[in-house]
Amino acid sequence: MTGLDGTHVRVLVVGAGFAGLGAAIRMRRSGEDSFLVLEQADEVGGTWRDNTYPGVACDVPSHLYSFSFAPKSDWKRRFAGGEEIRQYLRSCAEEVAEHIRCGTRLLSAEWRQGPRSWKVTTNAGTITAGALVLASGRFSRPALPTLPGLVTFPGRVCHTARWDPRIVPEGARIGVVGSGASAVQAVPALVGRGAQVTVFQRSAPWILPKHDAAYGTAEQSVFAADDDVRRDHRAEIFDELDSAFEARVLGSTAHTELRRRAQDHLRRSIPAGPVREALTPADEVGCRRVLLSDDFYPAVASGAAAVEPSAPLAVQGRAVRAASGRTYELDALVFATGFDASRPAIASSIVGRGGETLAEHWADGMTSYGSTSVSGFPNCIILGGPHAALGHNSAVAMLEAQFDQLLSALASVPAGGVWEVRAEAEKAYTAMIDERAASTAWVSPGCRSWYRHGGTGRVTLLWPGTAQEYRRRFGVFHPEQHTIEQVALGSSC
Structure with missing residues (x-):
C-alpha cells in the first residue's frame, strides 16, 4: 500500500x-x-x-x-x-x-x-x-445481542453479515435469531441445503410475495440491443415502487390494501393454527420494513423450519433456552439481528x-x-x-x-x-x-x-x-x- x-x-x-x-x-x-x-x-x-x-x-x-x-x-x-x-x-x-x-x-x-x-x-x-x-x-456495524452462556456453545456462531463458511447445513440443527430481511432469505436457503432450522422470533414480520423470476436470454438480448426498452423497464419499476409510499400513510386506502395483501399471503401459505398465529404480526403493517419472500412461509409449512415466538434467553452448551422456557439443542447459531x-x-x-x-x-x-x-x-x-x-x-x-x-x-x-x-x-x-x-x-x-x-x-x-x-x-x-x-x-x- x-x-x-x-x-x-x-x-x-x-x-x-x-x-x-x-x-x-x-x-x-x-x-x-x-x-x-x-x-x-x-x-x-x-x-x-x-x-x-x-x-x-x-x-x-x-x-x-x-x-x-x-x-x-x-x-x-x-x-x-x-x-x-x-x-x-x-x-x-x-x-x-x-x-x-x-x-x-x-x-x-x-x-x-x-x-x-x-x-x-x-x-x-x-x-x-x-x-x-x-x-x-x-x-x-452488525448488531449482536448479549446472550448469557454463549461462550459455552460448542458449535459455529456467526452474524449473517460475517457468515462462517465452515457451517455445513446438511443434517445440522441451526438456530436463526431474528425474523427480518436476512432471516427470511437465509432460513429457506438453509432448509434447501438440508438443515433443520429453528427461528427465534421476537416479532413476526409482514411479508408479501416476491414474485422473483429469471430473465430469459431473449429478454436480456432485448435489453442489450435497445437502451430505450431497458430504460423504460427501469422507469416502470421505479414508478410502481414509488407509488407504494402512499401505503405507508396511516388511514389511507393503500395502507389497508397493503395489510390485506400481506394477510392473504400468510393465509394462503400457512394453515390455520398455532404456527399461523405465531407468524401473524402484532404491529402495524409498514411499521418495519415489509419483507418480500416466495419461500419463507413454504419452508415453515414444510416442517423443516420451526418458529419459536420468543428471543433466546441463555445458552448452556448446545442447549439454547428461549424466553418462552422452551429449550433447543443446536449445532450452529446464526444471528440475523440486523445492524446498528x-x-x-x-x-x-x-x-x-x-x-x-x-x-x-x-x-x-x-x-x-x-x-x-x-x-x-x-x-x-x-x-x-x-x-x-x-x-x-x-x-x-x-x-x-x-x-x-x-x-x-x-x-x-x-x-x-x-x-x-x-x-x-x-x-x-x-x-x-x-x-x-x-x-x-x-x-x-x-x-x-x-x-x-x-x-x-x-x-x-x-x-x-x-x-x-x-x-x-x-x-x-x-x-x-x-x-x-x-x-x-x-x-x-
Whole structure:
C-alpha cells in the first residue's frame, strides 16, 4: 500500500460501496479528477462484499438496484443475488480504480479553516481535502445481542453479515435469531441445503410475495440491443415502487390494501393454527420494513423450519433456552439481528467546527439539511445518511439524487471555497421530516424499529415521501440555505 502522507485532493470520499463508487464515477465523468476514495476493506462492495450468507439477495428489482449511468443488461433474475451485485460493483469500480485506496482506514477527520480544509488521518498517512464525502453506509456495524452462556456453545456462531463458511447445513440443527430481511432469505436457503432450522422470533414480520423470476436470454438480448426498452423497464419499476409510499400513510386506502395483501399471503401459505398465529404480526403493517419472500412461509409449512415466538434467553452448551422456557439443542447459531444503523460508524471520528464530533451533534438522533449536510461541518456531504433510506423504493435512487447535489455544490462553490449549511435550515428540514413522519406507520402505537432513534423515538433514517419528490427538491445544491465564503488558495492551512 502506497503511503498517503502529504496528499491533497479536492474531494475525499470515505467508503467504496454503492454510495462511494457512484459518487466517484459521477465526479470522474463531470471532469473532476482531484479525488480519492478510501476503503478500509481489501476490496470494494460494501454490504454486498460483507454479506455472503446462504440466500443473500436484494429485495429491490435488479434494474433499479443499479446505477442508471452504469446499466447492466444481463441481470440473471428480477431480484439479483448477492454475488451478482458484488460482481457488478467490482466492474463499476474499474472505471475509477486509480482513485481507490483499499485497505485504508479513516482514523479521524478534523475541519480546519483554509483551502486544505479537512485534515484526515488514516492508517496509510495524513491527507488533506477541500471537501469530505462520507459514504460509509448504514449497514457496516452488525448488531449482536448479549446472550448469557454463549461462550459455552460448542458449535459455529456467526452474524449473517460475517457468515462462517465452515457451517455445513446438511443434517445440522441451526438456530436463526431474528425474523427480518436476512432471516427470511437465509432460513429457506438453509432448509434447501438440508438443515433443520429453528427461528427465534421476537416479532413476526409482514411479508408479501416476491414474485422473483429469471430473465430469459431473449429478454436480456432485448435489453442489450435497445437502451430505450431497458430504460423504460427501469422507469416502470421505479414508478410502481414509488407509488407504494402512499401505503405507508396511516388511514389511507393503500395502507389497508397493503395489510390485506400481506394477510392473504400468510393465509394462503400457512394453515390455520398455532404456527399461523405465531407468524401473524402484532404491529402495524409498514411499521418495519415489509419483507418480500416466495419461500419463507413454504419452508415453515414444510416442517423443516420451526418458529419459536420468543428471543433466546441463555445458552448452556448446545442447549439454547428461549424466553418462552422452551429449550433447543443446536449445532450452529446464526444471528440475523440486523445492524446498528442509528448513525455512521465513523461519526465519532469526524470533528467539525469548534471541536464537536458528528456523533455528539447527533446525540438525540441524526439530523441534517437535505439528508446530506450538517451545520458545523463545512464542505461535508453525507451520502445515505439521515432520512436518506426508503421503505418502499430503491436506495440507489436516493443516492443518485445526492450525487447530483454533490456535483452541484462543487460547481457552485469554487475550489478553495467553504460552504456550510445554516443551523436554521437544518432545524427547519428536521421539523418538516418529523411532521410528515407523524402520519406514517413508522410511528404507529407500539411500533419499534431501526428506523427510529432509540432515545427520542424520532424517525431518523427514512425519507417521508417519494424518491421522485426527493430528487426534484434536493437533487441540486441550494446556496441560499448555506453560508458561502471564498478562501484564498494561498492561505495557510
